[in-house]
Amino acid sequence: MTRTEPARGMRDFLPEDVRRRSFVIGVIAGVYEQYGFEPLETPAAENIETLLGKYGEEGNRLIFKILKRGEHEASGQADLALRYDLTVPLARVMAEHRAALPRVFMRYQIQPVWRADRPARGRFREFYQCDVDTVGPTAPVVEAELCAAVSEALAALGFKEFEIRLNHRGLLTAILESAGVPNAAHASALVALDKLDRLGVEGVSKELVERGVEEHSVARLLDLFGTPPSADSLDAAARFVGDHAVGTSALENLRAIVTLSGNTAAAGRIRFDPSLARGLSYYTGAIMEITVPDLAGSLGGGGRYDNLIGMFAGQTLPACGFSLGLERILVVMGERGMFPPTLAMEPADVLVSMLRGDEAAGALLVASVLRRSGLRVMVYPDADKIGKQIKYASARCIPCVAILGEDEILRGDVTLKYLASGHQETVTLDRAGAAVRESVREARG
Amino acid sequence: MTRTEPARGMRDFLPEDVRRRSFVIGVIAGVYEQYGFEPLETPAAENIETLLGKYGEEGNRLIFKILKRGEHEASGQADLALRYDLTVPLARVMAEHRAALPRVFMRYQIQPVWRADRPARGRFREFYQCDVDTVGPTAPVVEAELCAAVSEALAALGFKEFEIRLNHRGLLTAILESAGVPNAAHASALVALDKLDRLGVEGVSKELVERGVEEHSVARLLDLFGTPPSADSLDAAARFVGDHAVGTSALENLRAIVTLSGNTAAAGRIRFDPSLARGLSYYTGAIMEITVPDLAGSLGGGGRYDNLIGMFAGQTLPACGFSLGLERILVVMGERGMFPPTLAMEPADVLVSMLRGDEAAGALLVASVLRRSGLRVMVYPDADKIGKQIKYASARCIPCVAILGEDEILRGDVTLKYLASGHQETVTLDRAGAAVRESVREARG
Numbered sequence: 001m002t003r004t005e006p007a008r009g010m011r012d013f014l015p016e017d018v019r020r021r022s023f024v025i026g027v028i029a030g031v032y033e034q035y036g037f038e039p040l041e042t043p044a045a046e047n048i049e050t051l052l053g054k055y056g057e058e059g060n061r062l063i064f065k066i067l068k069r070g071e072h073e074a075s076g077q078a079d080l081a082l083r084y085d086l087t088v089p090l091a092r093v094m095a096e097h098r099a100a101l102p103r104v105f106m107r108y109q110i111q112p113v114w115r116a117d118r119p120a121r122g123r124f125r126e127f128y129q130c131d132v133d134t135v136g137p138t139a140p141v142v143e144a145e146l147c148a149a150v151s152e153a154l155a156a157l158g159f160k161e162f163e164i165r166l167n168h169r170g171l172l173t174a175i176l177e178s179a180g181v182p183n184a185a186h187a188s189a190l191v192a193l194d195k196l197d198r199l200g201v202e203g204v205s206k207e208l209v210e211r212g213v214e215e216h217s218v219a220r221l222l223d224l225f226g227t228p229p230s231a232d233s234l235d236a237a238a239r240f241v242g243d244h245a246v247g248t249s250a251l252e253n254l255r256a257i258v259t260l261s262g263n264t265a266a267a268g269r270i271r272f273d274p275s276l277a278r279g280l281s282y283y284t285g286a287i288m289e290i291t292v293p294d295l296a297g298s299l300g301g302g303g304r305y306d307n308l309i310g311m312f313a314g315q316t317l318p319a320c321g322f323s324l325g326l327e328r329i330l331v332v333m334g335e336r337g338m339f340p341p342t343l344a345m346e347p348a349d350v351l352v353s354m355l356r357g358d359e360a361a362g363a364l365l366v367a368s369v370l371r372r373s374g375l376r377v378m379v380y381p382d383a384d385k386i387g388k389q390i391k392y393a394s395a396r397c398i399p400c401v402a403i404l405g406e407d408e409i410l411r412g413d414v415t416l417k418y419l420a421s422g423h424q425e426t427v428t429l430d431r432a433g434a435a436v437r438e439s440v441r442e443a444r445g
Numbered sequence: 446m447t448r449t450e451p452a453r454g455m456r457d458f459l460p461e462d463v464r465r466r467s468f469v470i471g472v473i474a475g476v477y478e479q480y481g482f483e484p485l486e487t488p489a490a491e492n493i494e495t496l497l498g499k500y501g502e503e504g505n506r507l508i509f510k511i512l513k514r515g516e517h518e519a520s521g522q523a524d525l526a527l528r529y530d531l532t533v534p535l536a537r538v539m540a541e542h543r544a545a546l547p548r549v550f551m552r553y554q555i556q557p558v559w560r561a562d563r564p565a566r567g568r569f570r571e572f573y574q575c576d577v578d579t580v581g582p583t584a585p586v587v588e589a590e591l592c593a594a595v596s597e598a599l600a601a602l603g604f605k606e607f608e609i610r611l612n613h614r615g616l617l618t619a620i621l622e623s624a625g626v627p628n629a630a631h632a633s634a635l636v637a638l639d640k641l642d643r644l645g646v647e648g649v650s651k652e653l654v655e656r657g658v659e660e661h662s663v664a665r666l667l668d669l670f671g672t673p674p675s676a677d678s679l680d681a682a683a684r685f686v687g688d689h690a691v692g693t694s695a696l697e698n699l700r701a702i703v704t705l706s707g708n709t710a711a712a713g714r715i716r717f718d719p720s721l722a723r724g725l726s727y728y729t730g731a732i733m734e735i736t737v738p739d740l741a742g743s744l745g746g747g748g749r750y751d752n753l754i755g756m757f758a759g760q761t762l763p764a765c766g767f768s769l770g771l772e773r774i775l776v777v778m779g780e781r782g783m784f785p786p787t788l789a790m791e792p793a794d795v796l797v798s799m800l801r802g803d804e805a806a807g808a809l810l811v812a813s814v815l816r817r818s819g820l821r822v823m824v825y826p827d828a829d830k831i832g833k834q835i836k837y838a839s840a841r842c843i844p845c846v847a848i849l850g851e852d853e854i855l856r857g858d859v860t861l862k863y864l865a866s867g868h869q870e871t872v873t874l875d876r877a878g879a880a881v882r883e884s885v886r887e888a889r890g
Binding site: 041069073098 | 799808
């Protein structure tokens with residue numbers, strides 16, 4: 001006997017899981033399409049050199065690698081690797097299919113990615129990302145529309161309180177320079193600043209010193225970051241960076257994004273937060289992260305990455321994207337009871353029962369007729385006691401059982417039993433579809 | 446610069462591809478649901494021992510294997526493997542989640558599988574299967590409903606002429622035994638008989654002799670198989686196997702399936718073909734294959750496999766399934782122009798244009814309003830000459846461009862230009878959604 005559990009950190013999705021997942025994916029995809037984003041799909045496996053070196057040291061370690069095949073299998077070498085995110089494949093696609101794609105390419109992609117991370121609560125080795133990206137333009141309309149699209153998607157799923165934290169890589173650079181942190185220490189300082197939520201001002205202050213940032217720079221930084229973000233934060237940051245060119249242009253960009261968002265579904269959602277850093281190294285401009293109250297971590301994030309595609313295309317191609325994490329959205333929706341009660345979870349509207357084996361042909365005929373009226377119909381495949389079949393339907397929440405007795409078959413009738421009310425009616429076969437639909441719809445409200 | 450092509454035998458799906466694929470998957474899933482099948486999804490990667498030894502020698506060779514990670518990576522050993530079909534994962538799921546699943550479990554699963562086959566026209570290393578299986582009962586209603594479901598799915602996609610070839614593993618055994626072929630030679634003889642389509646009676650006759658089947662057995666076999674399948678084939682097979690117990694019960698099963706199918710969407714589609722063998726070794730009962738005229742090979746196939754799940758569950762659990770191959774369906778539909786002309790392929794219904802950067806906020810407002818009326822709206826993100834933006838919309842088949850001039854913005858108006866007719870109208874913003882919908886719907890017919 002073989003082991004029966006799925007691979008570590010991966011999950012089987014039983015029907016109820018798939019229905020919930022498909023519902024959420026459908027809503028998100030629908031909103032993305034409303035914003036003019038088009039669907040893209042890429043293979044689960046990429047040539048290994050496509051992925052290596054794109055995600056930093058940790059990424060290289062967490063990539064699932066696929067063994068060469070045939071005579072090369074014994075070499076123990078890998079030539080393929082599983083998709084690690086949806087951004088690098090997009091960059092590759094932009095280079096490979098440039099001629100077939102429009103100058104402004106807005107795509108969404110909702111597919112699984114794989115990371116050999118240590119599994120933990122809510123952290124899996126196979127999980128879905130729901131990405132939107134715009135490739136081509138650099139105008140702040142792009143960022144505003146991305147924020148609007150993910151805001152509208154979350155609102156459509158029933159999220160009421162969420163916030164998009166917004167910052168800019170250029171501003172972070174300007175702030176660090178203005179505080180006198182040498183360029184070589186920027187990356188390290190950002191890692192420390194990113195922990196402000198968890199460690200507080202004192203903790204971060206200590207860590208900055210440990211990371212070799214000088215005391216006077218630490219003091220200046222915490223002057224700025226120690227103040228909770230507010231409507232004045234942009235002005236405070238502006239005062240901080242003074243006439244630093246990169247900083248000034250970053251602030252102008254951020255102000256444009258905030259202003260534009262006032263006219264979109266992201267209105268009132270965006271909060272400038274100078275301490276937001278985002279881990280990925282490929283960001284070059286605005287960065288965003290979406291949070292909900294009472295949930296550690298984020299539901300998604302993104303930013304502008306104007307240089308990544310150039311690694312594949314051989315020419316710079318600006319881009320900006322936002323990614324929603326499906327698994328966390330599902331966890332929150334499950335915990336907070338956010339799935340619509342009308343989401344059909346039962347396997348069928350009608351169970352066609354069968355008392356004797358020689359009624360099977362009749363049962364299939366009844367099923368055909370009911371399906372033609374748009375109903376989802378399961379045929380109980382074995383002849384069995386009617387009580388047992390009703391029990392099966394009831395356990396599976398199928399609202400109606402069609403009963404074919406000898407009398408009914410001879411008369412061309414069918415008896416319909418509605419399990420919620422116990423009500424039962426005998427109708428002619430050509431009336432059956434309409435009868436079930438009325439009653440089932442009524443019962444569902 | 447990195448390579449930009451996808452991995453060998455795998456494909457990028459650009460928006461038009463994804464839309465076609467999603468359309469076909471949606472139709473198939475919808476029909477499967479109408480038959481009471483429920484969705485299931487399993488991980489892309491399985492523990493390697495789950496897959497090894499389930500698909501025969503060739504299968505083992507074609508499985509993509511995933512290298513162990515961390516300190517074990519250097520060992521060159523694999524502990525995971527990519528899903529090779531959807532049947533073995535179902536068998537594992539039945540064993541793992543038995544308590545959570547109903548006694549009669551009808552599931553569909555539409556997911557990619559991976560095989561390291563040599564790529565060829567229409568043969569890929571990543572491809573989708575659309576499976577339906579019923580686990581639990583052994584009644585012929587199961588086979589009849591499976592044939593009905595795939596028939597209805599193909600019909601819903603617009604396939605008019607297709608045929609389900611039907612045979613039975615038990616009947617094949619009985620025929621070979623009745624012809625005097627020793628049991629040890631059955632598998633080999635079936636491989637030869639399976640080639641009747643390609644090699645003809647003489648070729649197969651020769652191959653059977655080469656495979657060690659005795660002359661008198663070959664002659665008897667070709668007596669039966671040399672006659673093209675017809676309405677009398679079942680009777681001919683019955684005469685051939687006489688009172689062979691397994692053969693008689695197989696024939697009874699086949700007759701029941703054919704009779705029951707007369708009342709379903711598979712009516713008139715089923716043709717008994719005693720030469721159908723099907724490659725996979727795990728089949729135990731009825732086997733099916735679906736063919737369309739002028740297409741070599743099949744669109745899908747399936748059969749009963751009553752012992753496979755027992756390899757995982759430790760107890761026999763009968764099952765029967767049918768699998769449609771998505772890629773071949775797409776190829777045929779593409780070649781024969783079967784995609785509905787109403788399938789929306791354009792990225793948006795309206796392009797909101799922008800002549801000056803300071804009109805961006807206005808453009809986003811117009812987009813928000815149009816989206817609220819259900820339209821798909823793309824905002825052209827850069828200020829640009831109107832001619833260029835209209836050209837962009839035209840190239841992308843976006844039927845309408847919303848133009849915001851200074852005058853319009855001041856008055857709260859928007860000008861709508863319909864590209865097909867060249868017609869143009871200026872309306873108030875609150876009328877714009879309805880105006881576009883009327884005109885675009887009209888133009889689409």
